[in-house]
Amino acid sequence: MSALRPFHALRATLRQVPKARSFHSTVRRNEHFLDANTTVFEKAVSNKDKVVLVDFYANWCNPCKMLSPVLEKLTTDESIKSGSGKALDLVTVDTDVEGELAGKYGVTALPTVIAFKDGQPISQFKGAMPEHLVRKFIESV
Template identity: 45%
Template sequence: MATPNMLPLRGHALRRLFQRTPASIAGLHSSSRCRERYINGSKTDFDKIVLQSSTDRVVLVDFHADWCGPCHALSPILNKLTTERTTGSGKPLDLITVDIDNEEAGGVALAQEYKVRAIPTVVAFQGGKPLSQFVGALNEGGVADFLNKL
């Protein structure tokens, strides 16, 4: 025979439990928002995601072009590492890619504004300000070293 304590909680009863119970007691924990990825972001996306970002996150901006072989080699490494890890200081990583040939989306203007002279160029931003950057296709270890310094 089931006692009231053994019955599964559903609906309103479950909500009432979590309203009364602090998250730490309920076994929950708060975490920062999921890591974000924006492929071929526009100038508007860049302004919103990078320039208006908080200081508790780091946004990597991958300046690339579709015709660039090294860019295609670097892209899966950036995707993998920004999914799996944080910066050396423990901050979550977001990633936005900017096609420097896409004039309509503002990629040309962004490349000029941030003085991109060669691709791929990856710039780390925090709180809307550039922190660090690297130019060229690094291997996974090289990108990991870069992230550890952030």
């Protein structure tokens, strides 16, 4: 019985320790929604707190393969800001899978990048561009 006494004393002491303080965490600054379907796309572009870049691409498209890493790099860089000062999200849409969604936004060339703000398309560019021009595009939206 004496061997159990220290355990009971420890358990009683642990009950008196205040619970750990919970910390408030903020939403991640940038999010990537890769290979988004229509539902994910609609939810992502409707975010009024961010500018959302939507990259319409296809797996067989070589210019798309050149542009995608540039977009991913720039949207994760904390120092890159949109012209409105809002944070950036990136949504990628495979046009071979989501052709109807691409048609809705008039995508006729790949890659096409459309910037959305407050749920509405505000600007776009077509084709692969070098990083410095993509930066300028982001700064303009």
